[in-house]
Amino acid sequence: MELSGRGVFLTGGAQGIGRAITTALLDKGAKVLFCDVNADIGKATEAELQKQCGADNVMFQQCDVTNADQLKAAFDQAVTKFGAVEICCNNAGIMDETIWEKMLAINTTAQIRGSQIALDHMRRDKGGRGGVIVNTVSIAGLIPCHWFPAYCASKHAVVGYTTSWARNPMAGAMGVRWCCLCPVSVNTDMMTSLQEDQIFDMDNFRERAADTMLQPEEVVQAFMRLVEDSDNNGAILEVWRGKGATYRKRQLVDMDGVSNPMVVDNPSQTSLKPSDVK
Numbered sequence: 001m002e003l004s005g006r007g008v009f010l011t012g013g014a015q016g017i018g019r020a021i022t023t024a025l026l027d028k029g030a031k032v033l034f035c036d037v038n039a040d041i042g043k044a045t046e047a048e049l050q051k052q053c054g055a056d057n058v059m060f061q062q063c064d065v066t067n068a069d070q071l072k073a074a075f076d077q078a079v080t081k082f083g084a085v086e087i088c089c090n091n092a093g094i095m096d097e098t099i100w101e102k103m104l105a106i107n108t109t110a111q112i113r114g115s116q117i118a119l120d121h122m123r124r125d126k127g128g129r130g131g132v133i134v135n136t137v138s139i140a141g142l143i144p145c146h147w148f149p150a151y152c153a154s155k156h157a158v159v160g161y162t163t164s165w166a167r168n169p170m171a172g173a174m175g176v177r178w179c180c181l182c183p184v185s186v187n188t189d190m191m192t193s194l195q196e197d198q199i200f201d202m203d204n205f206r207e208r209a210a211d212t213m214l215q216p217e218e219v220v221q222a223f224m225r226l227v228e229d230s231d232n233n234g235a236i237l238e239v240w241r242g243k244g245a246t247y248r249k250r251q252l253v254d255m256d257g258v259s260n261p262m263v264v265d266n267p268s269q270t271s272l273k274p275s276d277v278k
């Protein structure tokens with residue numbers, strides 16, 4: 001997928017992974033509306049990025065993704081500003097087991113809502129231009145993590161949701177790809193400002209996390225791979241330190257739901273051989 005001139009909507013873009021993705025997309029000529037609940041950091045980021053990349057190409061909108069009206073209004077603003085949104089990144093997230101209901105609202109409900117808004121707008125069978133929806137998940141969406149069970153659940157749910165849409169028999173007609181970005185620990189505020197009570201067994205966690213930490217730029221490379229590879233519907237891209245980004249093999253079943261497990265990766269669910277999935 002060529003990125004120049006594409007309209008992008010991204011949540012949680014004031015800092016961290018979202019900001020790094022926004023910057024990389026702008027560098028490739030895309031136009032980005034990023035939203036965030038934090039207006040101070042969001043506006044400061046907007047000012048810096050507008051200076052670097054042009055005032056018409058990037059815009060910030062304050063938005064709490066758990067507020068359905070605000071989320072829809074922010075998305076619509078991107079459509080108005082750029083003519084269409086062809087790339088949607090549901091990225092905003094928190095990690096705090098003490099407020100797990102709010103965490104599920106941000107990490108899961110809002111990513112599902114953001115995906116639905118994007119699908120309604122993008123789908124070619126209803127007059128849209130098609131596009132790609134990338135949900136920022138985590139390795140915690142793929143394996144159990146005893147330090148943060150609710151965070152882990154919030155991310156597993158998004159993998160289930162995203163890959164389920166990818167398997168829709170209408171996926172080809174809709175022209176919308178669905179991808180999961182799954183990094184291990186990343187050096188952002190989420191990791192560095194983590195407080196003792198926000199997860200369980202913090203000492204053990206710090207020990208493990210220290211050896212695995214990625215820089216946001218490494219996650220950006222993986223994100224770009226997801227967006228630019230137009231034949232990867234349903235992709236789950238894992239990002240580990242030292243191993244780079246690798247597509248996760250998936251054993252899905254035929255559309256009859258029971259027979260012939262196979263590795264699939266594109267809308268027609270036929271073109272990739274198992275050996276193509278690394």
Ligand SMILES: NC(=O)C1=CN([C@@H]2O[C@H](COP(=O)(O)OP(=O)(O)OC[C@H]3O[C@@H](n4cnc5c(N)ncnc54)[C@H](O)[C@@H]3O)[C@@H](O)[C@H]2O)C=CC1
Pocket residue numbers: 011012013014015016017018035036037038063064065066091092093094106136137138139182183184185186187188189190191
């Ligand atoms: N940092 C890490 O180790 C990893 C992070 N992730 C995921 O990456 C995504 C981004 O996280 P980071 O950049 O690391 O965190 P971060 O804390 O640096 O950035 C998250 C951004 O989301 C915003 N946000 C939080 N609640 C919001 C809300 N209700 N509405 C709108 N914006 C809101 C924050 O203000 C912040 O700017 C999250 O979904 C996180 O779960 C995944 C794997 C590892």
Ligand SMILES: CCCCCC(=O)/C=C/[C@H]1[C@H](O)CC(=O)[C@@H]1CCCCCCC(=O)O
Pocket residue numbers: 095137138139140143144145183184185186190191205208209210212213
């Ligand atoms: C390889 C072990 C790393 C475990 C510690 C870690 O880096 C955790 C990072 C989390 C970050 O705080 C937010 C996330 O989404 C990351 C989840 C990563 C889970 C890896 C669990 C791996 C394991 O149990 O072996």
